[in-house]
Amino acid sequence: MRYIGKEMRRVDGIAKVTGRAKYAAEFELSNLAYGYLTLSEIAKGTITSIDTSEAERAPGVLQIFTHLNVPKLFPALPGGPDNKEFRPLMSPKIVFNGQPIAVAVANTFEQARYASQLIKVTYSQEKPVTDLRTAIDSAKETNAQKSPPPRGRLAIAYAPAPFKVEQEYNIPVEHHNPIEPHGATAFWKDGKLTIFDKSQNVYQVRDYLAQTFKIVPEDVNVITLFVGGAFGSSLTVNYYPPLVALAAREVKRPVRLVYTRRQMFTGHGYRPDTWQKVAIAADEDGKLTAISHRAVINTSTFENYFEDYFKVARTVYKCPNVETLYQNVVTDLPTPVAMRAPAAVSNMFALECALDELSYQLKIDPLELRLINYAETDPETGKPFSSKALRECYSLAAEKFGWRNRNPEPRSMRDGDLLVGWGVATGIWGAFQRPASAKVVYKSDGTAHVTSSTTDIGPGTYTVMTIIAAEHLGLDPAKIKFELGNSLYPKAPAQGGSWTTASVGSAIYGAVQNIRKQLLDLAKKDASSPLATADVDDVEMIDGVLRLKSDASETVDLSELLRKFGIEEVEDTYQSNPSPEREKYAIGAHSAQFVEVKVDPQLGTVHVTRVIEASACGKIMNPKTSHSQEIGGAIWGIGMALMEGTEIDHRYGRILNPTLADYHVPVHADAHQIETIFVEEDDKIVNPLGVKGMGELGLVGIPAAIANAVFHATGIRVRDLPITPDKLLKRGLA
Ligand code: MOS
Numbered sequence: 001m002r003y004i005g006k007e008m009r010r011v012d013g014i015a016k017v018t019g020r021a022k023y024a025a026e027f028e029l030s031n032l033a034y035g036y037l038t039l040s041e042i043a044k045g046t047i048t049s050i051d052t053s054e055a056e057r058a059p060g061v062l063q064i065f066t067h068l069n070v071p072k073l074f075p076a077l078p079g080g081p082d083n084k085e086f087r088p089l090m091s092p093k094i095v096f097n098g099q100p101i102a103v104a105v106a107n108t109f110e111q112a113r114y115a116s117q118l119i120k121v122t123y124s125q126e127k128p129v130t131d132l133r134t135a136i137d138s139a140k141e142t143n144a145q146k147s148p149p150p151r152g153r154l155a156i157a158y159a160p161a162p163f164k165v166e167q168e169y170n171i172p173v174e175h176h177n178p179i180e181p182h183g184a185t186a187f188w189k190d191g192k193l194t195i196f197d198k199s200q201n202v203y204q205v206r207d208y209l210a211q212t213f214k215i216v217p218e219d220v221n222v223i224t225l226f227v228g229g230a231f232g233s234s235l236t237v238n239y240y241p242p243l244v245a246l247a248a249r250e251v252k253r254p255v256r257l258v259y260t261r262r263q264m265f266t267g268h269g270y271r272p273d274t275w276q277k278v279a280i281a282a283d284e285d286g287k288l289t290a291i292s293h294r295a296v297i298n299t300s301t302f303e304n305y306f307e308d309y310f311k312v313a314r315t316v317y318k319c320p321n322v323e324t325l326y327q328n329v330v331t332d333l334p335t336p337v338a339m340r341a342p343a344a345v346s347n348m349f350a351l352e353c354a355l356d357e358l359s360y361q362l363k364i365d366p367l368e369l370r371l372i373n374y375a376e377t378d379p380e381t382g383k384p385f386s387s388k389a390l391r392e393c394y395s396l397a398a399e400k401f402g403w404r405n406r407n408p409e410p411r412s413m414r415d416g417d418l419l420v421g422w423g424v425a426t427g428i429w430g431a432f433q434r435p436a437s438a439k440v441v442y443k444s445d446g447t448a449h450v451t452s453s454t455t456d457i458g459p460g461t462y463t464v465m466t467i468i469a470a471e472h473l474g475l476d477p478a479k480i481k482f483e484l485g486n487s488l489y490p491k492a493p494a495q496g497g498s499w500t501t502a503s504v505g506s507a508i509y510g511a512v513q514n515i516r517k518q519l520l521d522l523a524k525k526d527a528s529s530p531l532a533t534a535d536v537d538d539v540e541m542i543d544g545v546l547r548l549k550s551d552a553s554e555t556v557d558l559s560e561l562l563r564k565f566g567i568e569e570v571e572d573t574y575q576s577n578p579s580p581e582r583e584k585y586a587i588g589a590h591s592a593q594f595v596e597v598k599v600d601p602q603l604g605t606v607h608v609t610r611v612i613e614a615s616a617c618g619k620i621m622n623p624k625t626s627h628s629q630e631i632g633g634a635i636w637g638i639g640m641a642l643m644e645g646t647e648i649d650h651r652y653g654r655i656l657n658p659t660l661a662d663y664h665v666p667v668h669a670d671a672h673q674i675e676t677i678f679v680e681e682d683d684k685i686v687n688p689l690g691v692k693g694m695g696e697l698g699l700v701g702i703p704a705a706i707a708n709a710v711f712h713a714t715g716i717r718v719r720d721l722p723i724t725p726d727k728l729l730k731r732g733l734a
Pocket of ligand 1: 200230231232233235338339340341342495496497498
């Protein structure tokens with residue numbers, strides 16, 4: 001391989017750091033108008049009056065949209081009987097605090113914002129329910145996601161077991177806080193809509209808007225060239241794109257609308273409020289005999305949100321008796337949405353902390369306990385893994401970390417006055433692949449143009465797709481132009497689930513195979529060609545020639561070949577699909593995550609001073625951006641473990657900390673030594689490129705590893721995230 005597996009800088013790096021990269025709210029259009037949202041101040045009830053007369057008279061105002069004057073759009077949209085999608089400005093009903101109830105459109109942003117403050121609203125209020133924990137008893141399974149039947153006989157195995165842990169674990173609502181706020185710029189021309197949106201899925205936005213405005217999907221062009229972080233918050237269509245498009249249609253001017261930071265706390269979903277109860281049992285040797293896992297998360301009154309909560313308890317460790325139960329509680333909050341490593345990170349927090357607790361009872365090293373229960377085949381299905389280098393990850397990361405020097409006694413390790421703790425956890429994520437298409441155009445001048453509608457929310461998709469195309473077309477990456485984020489390009493799935501490289505990369509790979517075949521067919525038209533009898537698999541493209549793999553001197557110059565036939569370029573649009581072969585295997589990505597914390601016993605502050613993480617996620621396309629992904633996951637884990645939590649005043653169903661001053665995320669000073677290692681797997685089953693998901697993987701075990709390290713440092717087990725100083729001090733840290 002010439003480019004795959006070699007470090008490459010981001011092809012869009014210079015555009016990003018020089019400001020040339022244009023984000024959704026940065027496209028300059030002449031005669032642009034600005035929208036500003038007014039949000040509901042109650043969580044539940046009805047608008048009894050909304051007076052916009054003063055706002056309408058304010059300087060620069062073009063129009064104020066409310067449920068009273070908005071045309072009835074939004075036809076029945078897809079979703080089961082349980083899913084009644086929230087449609088903004090369609091009725092006076094209030095279903096969450098912070099719900100949009102008006103859009104002011106004016107000549108400038110300031111005028112629109114000022115006008116919105118002049119809108120007078122009265123409500124009839126009902127008492128909201130937003131506290132999951134007071135409503136656990138009302139939790140229900142939904143039709144959308146029933147727990148699989150129990151495995152084995154849990155009750156019989158659990159009761160007599162000599163070692164048990166039964167505990168509850170809490171994770172609060174958490175909000176994605178990407179640096180780029182959500183927003184869009186839209187304009188209409190000749191009945192066709194163009195919208196620059198912050199999205200992870202341009203085709204979904206396109207189809208949604210086409211349905212909304214009753215036009216054909218081809219008349220909607222969604223463009224998302226750059227995304228300043230999304231993490232799931234733009235995985236589904238948020239409520240603002242149809243509002244921006246509607247406003248642009250009605251005022252007959254381009255309109256831009258961007259959330260303020262505060263508005264981002266109710267403008268898209270969030271990681272659900274999560275209560276979990278885990279009961280695990282083991283025999284004297286540390287072998288797990290029973291796992292019971294119940295998870296309850298909140299949803300909204302109008303949609304059932306679910307995440308795959310079954311997988312972790314059923315598949316991470318070998319265990320004959322397993323029961324899982326997953327339930328929803330209805331709350332007067334917006335609907336949650338996927339947030340980086342949805343379900344997996346939450347489940348692993350509970351399971352990996354419980355396992356750590358068990359290790360102290362058993363007096364078995366926590367790493368050793370994981371090895372004792374290592375699953376060689378999928379415990380749920382019995383299928384072999386297509387590849388699973390987790391054992392190598394454990395040993396490599398443990399060695400690098402110096403795990404063998406760990407004193408097992410809590411509160412036994414010190415650095416001066418600071419308490420030192422070491423913790424471990426396992427990470428898992430899927431190796432998903434979704435149908436995806438890409439178009440490759442190979443030109444007679446030895447360059448190529450590659451397009452797919454996927455987005456790049458930060459992992460380095462521009463770069464990785466360039467590498468894949470360069471490798472297989474045999475061209476220098478500088479000769480490849482890869483473009484994404486436009487609904488005019490071939491259809492690709494949402495960028496989510498860490499499946500983009502597997503999906504879109506496989507489509508590019510497939511298109512290149514077809515181009516090679518087309519070129520070989522052309523070459524074969526000349527009976528004297530050195531490739532006259534070659535098969536497509538016998539030849540490769542390299543530096544502008546097609547050559548025999550077995551004899552590098554047998555070549556055909558591609559520019560000459562195309563010129564000879566008067567052809568400017570050859571192209572192929574390819575849709576790749578997951579291979580049915582995958583069904584025969586258990587497929588996933590794994591990692592081992594070791595963490596050191598230092599805790600100040602006087603202040604209760606926790607610093608994550610070291611993270612060593614080894615990941616097995618197939619073939620690494622670009623080590624540079626891949627390490628960035630894993631480092632980002634670890635930093636996210638620091639935030640989740642120690643800082644992040646959306647506070648809700650349950651009397652009013654209102655978020656109390658909707659700013660970055662009050663909602664804390666890690667900053668540079670919180671990121672110390674973070675070392676990420678890859679154990680590459682040669683996996684021919686997952687997809688032709690042998691790649692697995694990695695972005696979410698890097699986060700999955702980290703919050704548990706940190707909580708386990710905090711216990712080792714302090715002897716205090718905090719089961720409610722985030723682990724803030726007050727929780728440690730209250731429990732007698734000093
Ligand atoms: Mo992600 S949470 O798969 O956008």
